[in-house]
Amino acid sequence: MRRHPYRAVIFDLDGVLTDTAHYHYLAWKQLANSLGCHFDATFNEQLKGVDRMGSLELILAAAGKSCSEQEKLALAEQKNRHYQQLIAVMQPADLLPGAADALQAVRAAGLKTALASVSKNASAVLQMLGITSLFDIVVDAAGIRNSKPDPEIFLAAAAQLQLAPQDCLGVEDSIAGIRAIKSAGMFALGIGKAIILTEADVVISGLDHFNLHDYWQAAPG
Ligand code: BG6
């Protein structure tokens, strides 16, 4: 059998493996509304994949508000407290359909698995989902300086796996994340809607449609 063209799959967490993207949405919406800012699902697409302070900056800019650094830290902390309350009850049943099967299929095919999430809560969420041991490596907010759409987190994951970027396939639900994967020189699998994730190489609606063989066909070259 021909060797798969990729050597690793690098997964985003929020919105790909579990629906924490919705909890981030709820927590940001409440904060934005408390500041008198309009917040809807369309605007939220711009926040997906962007780190906590970066997301707050986007909300404040859209609302035309200015805050001191101290006020910003307090607002970000308030959002995070709300988010942590929402995720406190998460358990393995909160994995999205197909997520565990996709991770296992990648490993069974002899490829490495990595997590690339800019969330400071990523390790805690992995623990609650019970999937920490399914990853060869985890890169989170602690391991990078620049949030998606900067390619740093995907390049760091490839480097830790001792692989070239073109040997890796990235999986993302956010516009910023797909941009980061493409800037890193990797194949980008989008999770969501093709009309939103226009820069992805292939888009599927969820990991329940994940089929490693399909991306073999779509591999460059
Ligand atoms: C990303 C989410 O994974 O993590 C963003 O897509 C979120 O919505 C970001 O803002 C940072 O998360 P946290 O948990 O560090 O606030």
Ligand code: MG
């Ligand atoms: Mg995401």
